[in-house]
Amino acid sequence: MCGEWNGLQALFLEKCPYAYYVHCFAHRLQLALNVAAKDVGVVYLFFQMLTSIINIVDLSTKRVSEFKSIQEVEAMEQIAAGELETGKGANQTCNLQRAGATRWSSRYYSIKNLMKLYNSTSSVLKNMIDNGLNGKIHGEALGASKALRSFDFAFCLLLLDKTMKITNALCKSLQEQSQEIINAMNLVSSMKGHLKKLREDGWVDFFASVVSFCDAHTIDAPDFSARHMEGTGRLSQQQNCVTIEHYYRVEIFNAIIDLQLMELNSRFNEQTRELLILSSALDPRFDFQSFDIDKICCLAEKFYPHDVPDLNDLRDQLEHFEYQFSELSEFQDLCTISELCQEFVNTRTPFLLIERLVRLVMTLPVSTATTERAFSAMKLIKNRLRSKMSDDFLADLMTVHIEREIVDAIYSNSVIDEFYASGTGRLSQQQNCVTIEHYYRVEIFNAIIDLQLMELNSRFNEQTRELLVLSSALDPRFDFQSFDIDKICCLAEKFYPHDVPDLNDLRDQLEHFEYQLLKMASLLGILVQNGGFGLRSLVICY
Incomplete structure (x- = not known):
């Protein structure tokens, strides 16, 4: 990852021997917490089961809809009992959040959401057990429900929520745009101090919170003063005579915190830096x-x-x-x-x-989060529709995006005024003394409309318009109000000379038709019944 031998670090040092490599603090924290999650067997099984529960509940839209309906019912009951406060944007329904493979903070939010929606999740799994369509759905829901309501799962859920809440504050701080290296080291030291304090003085309060959580959600808790039995429970397999409370405190609580501290000390080693x-x-x-x-x-x-x-x-x-x-x-x-x-x-x-x-x-870097965000934004700025963007233009857009906090404070109209006033940079090259309003009205507003009118006039030429005007003389609407013998004869002469060779016969027929229009009540009645709109209705009547 460091590229110390043949990677990017080696190329930098070859060009600039006085450059110093500082491993991204956010990446170090990610590696330390990932190792802490994988090396403790109970925690590894917990995350596997957490992912399985979320996948089962969010597998289909029907289950998601049922999940949200249960949340609404629970919220209404809690509001009626006075346990929840109402307000704008409060008590919104939400889904369980999936844990990402590379973003450790997403695992914290996944645990936090499950704790908030524990009862709703349990109710959905119970409905799947009772109303499962086949044995596979029934079996998956049954296994997830047993794991969700087990004491080991509840213990790990609360413990990881406690420890990851401490590490999440550091994770969010390391991903800020401006972070100093000394301040980052102080944050790491503070996080270590919080974990040590939790290990030494936090067991009693944490144990009480676990018992309270189990009582609130009707989870069967073991007798903590009884002997902890390993394996299948046979006496021949028991190596240590310890109580269940001692097991959970030493083998899980202390082990998880100790492993996190060990990884943090090895990856954030101030003595070697x-x-x-x-x-x-x-x-x-x-x-x-x-x-x-x-x-x-x-x-x-x-x-x-x-x-x-x-x-x-x-x-x-x-x-x-x-x-x-x-x-x-x-x-x-x-x-x-x-x-x-x-x-x-x-x-x-x-x-x-x-x-x-x-x-x-x-100048010593703390985190590459800002750089990674910039590379992610590059896909949005230079997409497939703008793939031929020049490097200079891309660099300008990336600068505006990265420094958007500064750009947001700039008034757009002031930039336009300054740019227009500057022109090419010399007052001697300004030909017209006009206001900015005049420029936008004449050079842009009027110019766009004039260009559209010119294009419409060129494409809808005089001959086409004359054909439409002469054809309108046959419009039967409003009792043949537009009827005109001269226009109809002109239409036949100019556009249909081969179809109507004798204009005199056409004129005689038009005169007789015009004279008989008032007597053709049946024709007009049919036209009215058929809508009386357009030449098509006239053709149908004939």
């Missing part, structure tokens, strides 16, 4: 409590010799800064290195080498 340890000497929290001149000089000497060539000047600046930062109010109550760098810029202090070193430490 000298760069991170030395960088922590610049941490401004608690009034520069970690400030250490020797560590900072060692950091510059080992990792940034070309950026800070004179260590004596750096040491002098650090000594002056150490003496003055307690008196400078601007440097009080700082929490991050980025805030420290901003104060250096705002106050324009003479500590240029310290400011440069702070900027270099800020």
